[in-house]
Amino acid sequence: MLEFDSVTKEFRVGAFGRLTITAVDDVSFRIAPGEIVSLIGESGSGKSTIGRMILRLTPATKGTIRFDGVDVSTLGRKELKEYYRHVQGVFQDPFSSFNPVFKADRVFEMLRSQFYPDRSGSEWEDRVAKAVEDVGLNPVQVLNRYPHQLSGGQLQRMLLARALLLDLRLLVADEVISMLDASTRVGVLNLLAELRERGLSILFITHDLALGYYISDRTIILRRGSIVEMGDTRRVFQDPRHPYTQTLLASVPQMEWRWRDRPVSAAVPVDGDGTGDAEPVTVLEEVEPGHWVAVS
Amino acid sequence: MSDTLPRDTTLPAAEGVPAPAAPAPRSRRSEFLYFALRNPKLWIGGLVVLFFAVTAVVGPRLTDYGVQEYVGPPASPPSAEHWFGTTTFGQDVFTQFVHGLGASFIVGLLGGGIAAIVGMTVGFVAGYRGGIVDEVLNVMTNIVLVLPTLAVLIIIAAYLEVRGVVTEAVFIGLTSWPWAARAIRAQTFSLAARDFVDLARLTGVPTRKIILGEIAPNMSSYLFMTFILLFGGAILAAATLDFIGLGPTDGMSLGLMMNNAVLWSALQLGLWWWFVPPGLAIALIVGSLYFMNVGLDEVFNPRLRTT
Numbered sequence: 179m180l181e182f183d184s185v186t187k188e189f190r191v192g193a194f195g196r197l198t199i200t201a202v203d204d205v206s207f208r209i210a211p212g213e214i215v216s217l218i219g220e221s222g223s224g225k226s227t228i229g230r231m232i233l234r235l236t237p238a239t240k241g242t243i244r245f246d247g248v249d250v251s252t253l254g255r256k257e258l259k260e261y262y263r264h265v266q267g268v269f270q271d272p273f274s275s276f277n278p279v280f281k282a283d284r285v286f287e288m289l290r291s292q293f294y295p296d297r298s299g300s301e302w303e304d305r306v307a308k309a310v311e312d313v314g315l316n317p318v319q320v321l322n323r324y325p326h327q328l329s330g331g332q333l334q335r336m337l338l339a340r341a342l343l344l345d346l347r348l349l350v351a352d353e354v355i356s357m358l359d360a361s362t363r364v365g366v367l368n369l370l371a372e373l374r375e376r377g378l379s380i381l382f383i384t385h386d387l388a389l390g391y392y393i394s395d396r397t398i399i400l401r402r403g404s405i406v407e408m409g410d411t412r413r414v415f416q417d418p419r420h421p422y423t424q425t426l427l428a429s430v431p432q433m434e435w436r437w438r439d440r441p442v443s444a445a446v447p448v449d450g451d452g453t454g455d456a457e458p459v460t461v462l463e464e465v466e467p468g469h470w471v472a473v474s
Numbered sequence: 475m476s477d478t479l480p481r482d483t484t485l486p487a488a489e490g491v492p493a494p495a496a497p498a499p500r501s502r503r504s505e506f507l508y509f510a511l512r513n514p515k516l517w518i519g520g521l522v523v524l525f526f527a528v529t530a531v532v533g534p535r536l537t538d539y540g541v542q543e544y545v546g547p548p549a550s551p552p553s554a555e556h557w558f559g560t561t562t563f564g565q566d567v568f569t570q571f572v573h574g575l576g577a578s579f580i581v582g583l584l585g586g587g588i589a590a591i592v593g594m595t596v597g598f599v600a601g602y603r604g605g606i607v608d609e610v611l612n613v614m615t616n617i618v619l620v621l622p623t624l625a626v627l628i629i630i631a632a633y634l635e636v637r638g639v640v641t642e643a644v645f646i647g648l649t650s651w652p653w654a655a656r657a658i659r660a661q662t663f664s665l666a667a668r669d670f671v672d673l674a675r676l677t678g679v680p681t682r683k684i685i686l687g688e689i690a691p692n693m694s695s696y697l698f699m700t701f702i703l704l705f706g707g708a709i710l711a712a713a714t715l716d717f718i719g720l721g722p723t724d725g726m727s728l729g730l731m732m733n734n735a736v737l738w739s740a741l742q743l744g745l746w747w748w749f750v751p752p753g754l755a756i757a758l759i760v761g762s763l764y765f766m767n768v769g770l771d772e773v774f775n776p777r778l779r780t781t
Binding site for chain 2: 230233235255258259262266267269270271274275276277278279280285288289292293337
């Protein structure tokens with residue numbers, strides 16, 4: 179359904195763009211219908227940039243992104259709108275996703291005016307109420323309220339409801355639950371899993387390995403803009419082949435561990451700013467069916 | 475003070491929803507109106523400006539004389555016949571004053587309006603588009619910004635044969651927008667990076683609507699203040715130009731009155747009624763606008779509210 183074909187994204191920085199930073203380096207993957215793919219990487223690994231490129235909020239420097247075989251970057255205004263009918267995004271910060279000046283349910287109204295201008299008022303209201311109920315919210319509680327009067331979990335669910343009002347086929351969920359507290363987290367997570375049951379594909383972008391494992395069918399581990407390991411979630415988590423993946427998995431604090439008893443080791447330096455040594459050029463090799471690992 | 479706050483602020487007690495911090499009126503508009511009406515700086519300043527605006531409109535109907543007409547005894551002090559006295563040549567000062575007042579408001583509205591529109595357009599586009607568009611617009615803005623405005627206006631004014639109030643206003647408007655553009659650009663930059671702008675893009679909302687419907691409402695107070703400051707600035711710039719003799723060649727303005735008064739030594743001859751009204755009017759109008767600006771700041775910025 180979605181093909182991400184050797185896509186590179188470079189950002190120009192400095193005066194008159196003298197310097198370039200490669201945020202995403204020759205990344206290729208596919209998302210099949212009804213599949214949840216988690217994109218896991220630390221800050222600055224380019225995972226959000228990939229999501230933004232799929233949503234066409236940021237243009238790719240090289241490579242093509244195809245949806246149903248059509249190059250996304252060639253879409254005109256009308257086609258882009260049709261694309262957005264099928265592909266939507268939900269972002270990390272629910273409070274920043276709503277315009278603080280307006281009531282929160284304005285996101286639904288915007289959707290109506292752009293996608294369903296011919297729907298009558300009451301018919302649309304019923305649909306909104308149903309969508310809001312579908313994501314586990316009480317319409318009376320959340321409609322006609324300002325964003326600051328609602329909780330992060332409620333707002334994030336409203337964004338999901340908004341996406342569901344369209345004929346959604348792919349959802350880019352960019353760190354959707356990292357700003358939520360533990361109690362609301364699982365609720366939203368289960369909601370995403372439920373949506374998958376209805377045939378929705380989800381690109382689940384996260385830095386949290388546990389969340390990725392919990393929800394996804396396939397996992398892509400991203401480091402410094404390149405894919406390090408990619409494959410079936412169980413295989414990647416149970417049999418990590420790349421040293422970076424192994425370190426990453428080993429560095430997850432477990433519920434029963436205390437740092438005094440069992441300090442987490444870091445064999446491969448965890449790079450935050452990407453200023454370390456240049457990575458040698460790597461290619462992906464298939465170590466077992468559907469399980470790809472970067473080798474130099 | 476708390477018992478005078480609007481009572482309709484409490485929300486219907488919804489199940490499980492924490493009550494928002496009081497006071498949180500039902501709509502922002504009524505909240506602004508509430509604080510606007512209770513802000514003395516705002517309404518006192520507004521009343522002064524309104525008074526002069528009404529005078530500018532009604533004034534010309536109260537006088538039978540022409541602006542340049544020699545109608546009375548020369549250099550006579552205020553009297554029932556000539557409310558503000560007459561000039562050295564016997565022209566009626568009140569007539570000149572009310573006409574000049576009108577000219578000043580035209581300059582303020584037109585010059586301030588043009589500057590606000592150009593500044594907002596440049597600022598919004600540069601801030602929202604970013605990249606090369608921003609760099610080009612930024613270079614343009616900086617060029618206009620470093621131009622010594624008054625010198626340019628003097629040169630332009632000197633080359634124009636016939637200068638009207640409107641021409642003057644247009645020139646002032648076209649030279650005073652850069653700081654507004656820069657400030658709005660910076661604000662737009664930070665707002666355009668917010669997720670709700672991305673969400674609007676994902677909804678297929680066109681760029682113009684995103685800027686006007688999503689970004690601008692978040693800085694409405696700022697935009698309003700920009701206009702007020704540009705309005706006052708245009709009146710001052712026009713008065714300066716008029717005073718140094720580069721004002722309208724036809725018509726009358728407050729600056730021109732002061733220019734004439736100084737030219738014919740009104741100061742030395744003690745004809746105070748010739749230059750005090752225009753000077754006082756300019757000072758009061760611009761002062762009130764700045765006063766209103768401070769008041770508006772308090773209305774829009776909850777942290778500055780005293781009540």
